[in-house]
Amino acid sequence: MSLPKRIIRVMPHEDNLRYFNVTIDGPSGSPYEGGKFKLELFLPDDYPMLAPKVRFLTKIYHPNIDRLGRICLDVLKANWSPALQVRTILLSIQALLSSPNPDDPLANEVAEEWKSNEQNAIKTAREWTERFAQ
Amino acid sequence: MDIIAQELDQLELETRGQEESANRALLASQGEPSSTFKSENVSVASPPNSSGYDMTDSLDEAPIDLRTLVYVSIPEHLNCPICQLPFINPYTTICGHTFCRTCILETFKSPLGNKCPLDRIELNYKEERQETEEKNYNDIFPAPIILSNITDDLQVRCLNASRGCKWIGPRWSIKQHLVNSCDHTRFPCEHELDGGQVCGKLTERRFLGDNCPHELFDCAKCGEKINIVSEEHHLKNECTKNFHKCNGCNLEFPEKMFESHESYCEKIHVRCPGKQYGCEWRGSREVLSQIHSSECVFVKLSGYFELQEAKMSDLVDENKMLKSQISTILDSITQGKMTNLGYSLQLEEIMDRDRSTDPGRLFDNLQDKDYIQLMMELEVLKTDLNRLRSLASEFELNKQLVTAVANENIQIKDELHNQTAALSSMRQQIQFMLLDRRRLRSKLIDAEATPSPKESSSGRFTNKL
Numbered sequence: 001m002s003l004p005k006r007i008i009r010v011m012p013h014e015d016n017l018r019y020f021n022v023t024i025d026g027p028s029g030s031p032y033e034g035g036k037f038k039l040e041l042f043l044p045d046d047y048p049m050l051a052p053k054v055r056f057l058t059k060i061y062h063p064n065i066d067r068l069g070r071i072c073l074d075v076l077k078a079n080w081s082p083a084l085q086v087r088t089i090l091l092s093i094q095a096l097l098s099s100p101n102p103d104d105p106l107a108n109e110v111a112e113e114w115k116s117n118e119q120n121a122i123k124t125a126r127e128w129t130e131r132f133a134q
Numbered sequence: 135m136d137i138i139a140q141e142l143d144q145l146e147l148e149t150r151g152q153e154e155s156a157n158r159a160l161l162a163s164q165g166e167p168s169s170t171f172k173s174e175n176v177s178v179a180s181p182p183n184s185s186g187y188d189m190t191d192s193l194d195e196a197p198i199d200l201r202t203l204v205y206v207s208i209p210e211h212l213n214c215p216i217c218q219l220p221f222i223n224p225y226t227t228i229c230g231h232t233f234c235r236t237c238i239l240e241t242f243k244s245p246l247g248n249k250c251p252l253d254r255i256e257l258n259y260k261e262e263r264q265e266t267e268e269k270n271y272n273d274i275f276p277a278p279i280i281l282s283n284i285t286d287d288l289q290v291r292c293l294n295a296s297r298g299c300k301w302i303g304p305r306w307s308i309k310q311h312l313v314n315s316c317d318h319t320r321f322p323c324e325h326e327l328d329g330g331q332v333c334g335k336l337t338e339r340r341f342l343g344d345n346c347p348h349e350l351f352d353c354a355k356c357g358e359k360i361n362i363v364s365e366e367h368h369l370k371n372e373c374t375k376n377f378h379k380c381n382g383c384n385l386e387f388p389e390k391m392f393e394s395h396e397s398y399c400e401k402i403h404v405r406c407p408g409k410q411y412g413c414e415w416r417g418s419r420e421v422l423s424q425i426h427s428s429e430c431v432f433v434k435l436s437g438y439f440e441l442q443e444a445k446m447s448d449l450v451d452e453n454k455m456l457k458s459q460i461s462t463i464l465d466s467i468t469q470g471k472m473t474n475l476g477y478s479l480q481l482e483e484i485m486d487r488d489r490s491t492d493p494g495r496l497f498d499n500l501q502d503k504d505y506i507q508l509m510m511e512l513e514v515l516k517t518d519l520n521r522l523r524s525l526a527s528e529f530e531l532n533k534q535l536v537t538a539v540a541n542e543n544i545q546i547k548d549e550l551h552n553q554t555a556a557l558s559s560m561r562q563q564i565q566f567m568l569l570d571r572r573r574l575r576s577k578l579i580d581a582e583a584t585p586s587p588k589e590s591s592s593g594r595f596t597n598k599l
């Protein structure tokens with residue numbers, strides 16, 4: 001087997017140490033494979049009591065990520081725990097790319113498309129990955 | 135599955151390092167504003183690296199924020215799952231998880247509420263109890279003391295490390311070090327100024343003395359006004375006349391420019407080939423080839439050095455090989471195994487040759503295992519011998535029996551012989567008696583001249599014998 005790839009990179013921002021630039025590689029086997037997705041991650045003053053704020057900066061076609069890059073993920077909202085860490089969150093986000101959940105959507109049109117014509121939706125996701133996430 | 139696990143590990147390393155450094159930077163930046171503010175009041179600029187421990191009121195120790203400590207190494211399982219740092223005042227929950235006291239109590243105030251952050255089990259805890267009976271929370275209680283002891287023994291760096299303190303010690307002793315002995319802890323200067331006011335400037339312990347360390351004097355080199363506290367910083371970073379000679383170009387530069395010159399000088403000048411043996415010379419290529427290389431002691435000695443180095447590396451290699459052999463031998467001794475130590479000859483061959491040259495040396499090559507095997511064989515032979523011995527004695531017994539039987543046989547034969555002899559003598563006697571009787575009868579018949587019927591029956595008797 002090939003060597004494990006670097007799949008998530010985290011760089012603290014120079015001006016603000018609570019602000020991180022994150023790059024996630026699209027998981028293999030998903031329509032996001034081959035893409036490099038940029039995210040911003042911000043640790044609020046109350047972190048780890050409050051969840052970090054994460055947002056996609058790269059355009060992505062995904063039922064749980066809206067046009068502004070906001071992510072619908074339970075551990076980022078109601079199910080946050082102070083024992084969770086930045087890396088757990090980022091891994092959850094990467095897992096979300098592997099298994100989209102159109103039944104709990106944030107981007108409604110995308111979710112509709114995903115439910116009515118999954119093949120087409122996956123095709124679009126792949127196209128977006130090629131166009132925006134390189 | 136393995137690949138996934140590996141990837142997770144990889145990621146873990148990458149992100150954790152970042153997070154930690156960020157945490158540390160965060161903490162460091164929080165401490166800074168107050169100290170930079172204070173340094174603005176000082177007329178003579180003090181060293182900028184002033185973050186560290188200050189005792190602003192020498193009667194009362196300033197609290198030490200253990201969260202800002204830098205650990206020499208952190209065993210992973212001693213980290214609080216919330217703050218990711220070694221436990222400070224650890225408390226354990228009824229579900230068996232441990233956190234710093236402040237971390238778990240802060241969690242109770244967070245959106246998660248009174249739940250364990252790890253398994254989200256509901257934890258009973260009432261704030262009122264805290265004041266009355268600290269140790270009797272319903273569902274959280276102080277962790278076993280040994281955990282506190284272990285975390286308190288972790289090695290930490292001095293909080294004044296950025297001011298130059300090199301101290302490293304157990305966490306429990308950091309306070310003692312900072313308050314009582316660290317030379318870099320700052321105290322307010324208590325000297326009275328000319329106007330009768332107290333100086334009050336925060337000063338590292340090493341500068342405190344009989345005189346106010348803030349009294350200005352002229353720099354011996356440039357004449358600028360400095361004081362004891364700022365002297366070191368001035369000479370290194372500000373003084374325009376504190377010269378330092380460059381080994382490369384032989385020119386002098388103020389200390390504050392020296393570092394940048396040195397890196398520049400390194401680029402345009404070559405270093406002496408004797409550099410690896412300690413020559414500091416640096417200069418232009420022509421000077422090196424025309425002058426320096428003919429007078430440099432290190433270059434002249436380089437042949438010798440190289441020879442020594444080669445010998446040394448040979449010895450290192452040999453040493454390494456011997457080490458590995460010794461460890462193999464030790465292994466084989468402890469495991470009772472004899473293995474071929476990389477000689478080209480097989481073990482049996484070596485032993486054969488030894489036997490042919492000197493049989494006594496055979497035993498040098500015998501090891502415990504062989505000895506044990508021989509002992510076992512000897513044991514087997516012994517039992518065999520015993521069995522043979524008993525067989526032999528049995529045989530002996532049989533032999534005796536046979537002789538006895540033979541002797542008896544001879545006796546019986548003799549007896550039989552005697553009997554036969556007795557029998558034949560009896561037959562002779564009987565015949566003799568019969569003859570005698572026939573003679574008597576013929577005499578009787580001759581006398582009576584009438585034969586009796588009894589004669590025929592006795593004649594019949596005679597025939598029968």
Ligand SMILES: [Zn+2]
Binds near residue numbers: 250251255
């Ligand atoms: Zn728990």
Ligand SMILES: [Zn+2]
Binds near residue numbers: 216218222
């Ligand atoms: Zn903690």
Ligand SMILES: [Zn+2]
Binds near residue numbers: 295316
């Ligand atoms: Zn110190």
Ligand SMILES: [Zn+2]
Binds near residue numbers: 324325
């Ligand atoms: Zn003073």
Ligand SMILES: [Zn+2]
Binds near residue numbers: 358
């Ligand atoms: Zn000077």
Ligand SMILES: [Zn+2]
Binds near residue numbers: 383399
């Ligand atoms: Zn130079």
Ligand SMILES: [Zn+2]
Binds near residue numbers: 414
């Ligand atoms: Zn030289």
